[in-house]
Amino acid sequence: MSKTFTLDGKVIPFEEGETIMEAATAAGVYIPHLCHHPEFKPHGSCKLCTVSIGGRLGAACTNRAEEGMKVESETEALNADRRSLVQMLFVEGNHVCPSCEKSGNCQLQAVGYHLGMLTPHFPHFYPARDVDASHPDMLLERNRCILCELCVRASRDVDGKNVFGIGGRGIRARLIVNAATGRLADTDFSVTDRAAEVCPTGAIIRKRYGFTVPIGKRLYDRHSIAELPPLPAKRGEGRGEG
Amino acid sequence: MSKLRVATCSIAGCFGCHMSLLDIDERLFELVKAVEFDRSPITDIKHCGPCDIGLVEGGVCNAENVHVLKEFRKNCRILVAMGSCAITGGIPAWRNNVDLWDCFQEVYHYGIGLENGQVPNDPELPLPFDKVHPINEVVRVDHFLPGCPPPADAIWRFLTDLAAGREPRLDYEMLHYD
Secondary structure (H helix, E strand, C coil), rough: CCCEEEEEEEEEECCCCCCCHHHHHCCCCCCCCCCCCCCCCCCCCCCCEEECCCCCEECCCEEECCCCCCCEEECHHHHHHHHHHHHHHHHHCCCHHHHHHCCCCHCCCCCHHCCCCCCCCCCCCCCCCEEECCCCCEEEEHCCCCCCCEEEEEEEECCCCCEEEECHHHHHEEEEECCCCCCCCHCCCCCCCHHHCCCCCCEECCCCCCCCCCCCCCCCCCCCCCCCCCCCCCCCCCCCCC | CEEEEEEEEEEECCHHHHHHCCCCCHHHHHHHHHECCCECCCCEEEECCCCCEEEEEEEEEHHHHHHHHHHHHHHHHEEECCCCCHCCCHHHHHHHHCCCCHHHHHHHHHHCCCCCCCCCCCCCCCCCCEEEEEHHHHHCCCCCCCCCCCHHHHHHHHHHHHHHHCCCCCCCCHHHCC
């Protein structure tokens, strides 16, 4: 018999070494997240997947499941914290959904919908961030970057290219690229890279493919991110990467 | 039952939210039975009296916007930020990282088809701010109704919930940031 723990009272089986997030996803239970992706090493930075593990708070994507542990996720307090985190992500960047090609397919937006966020609430920073349109096929729109490092992980661990990194600290942290000029066009980044598809927001997007799906038919228009099947581990089974 | 008094305005907005309000179609007949409009582009009344609900479209981009907003807050029991611009600054806030004078130059001097353009300098024109702000950074806001524009169904749900004294609740498909 496999080992189990409980998540909001539901019995979740797990294999030795699996994280709470992995076990929950396999059991079809959604825990809100942004920097987690099943294909990549956990990052534990967005803190949206914070759950109560036997009364202590921890990230579901980095904490291993253990026999008999009691985990709580869908509590009013945790969802209120998650909503505040998403609100802070919105005011820290320039997330102008009405003019964004990713709108309707964006995970940041979808998590906001799932958590019932009606307003970013906090004072907007309106930071000055650079756009890099130098690459022929891909656009780097730093206004929409949430520093989840999925592109960093994909480029390093799957593409073997190390195109992306985070430079600066605190509020000055920003997505940088691996070229002396600082321009995306001067890296070996390609539209076929895994890193070209993993951005949860519209920060790394393919040129000339915006607004192709009408409003009402986009990924999260009718269905909450919690109802949809989890992100595929392999490319080509696509969802959430339009 | 006496009719609810509703005021509406569009400050730094495009009137798209007002178009969406009109898009409730035949429910407009129901609406006018339950609601009387005070200051609004619909009535062309210029100043607001005491109201039950104020719907504000658009963000705050100049001094006149602040006067309008304060008038609404003073007179409206329930103030609603309607649409992306009122809630986040929206598209107009794209200019927040462009120098205001550069903006003027682009619009009045270098814009396509302009010849001998001049930046307007009439004292009657409201003073523009260097940044566009959401309305909750200027006045207290009771409810937020997101969308660009909020769907007609969302506006209808919001108004009927408020009229019935309920906390407004949007269905999943009615909640949009775009």
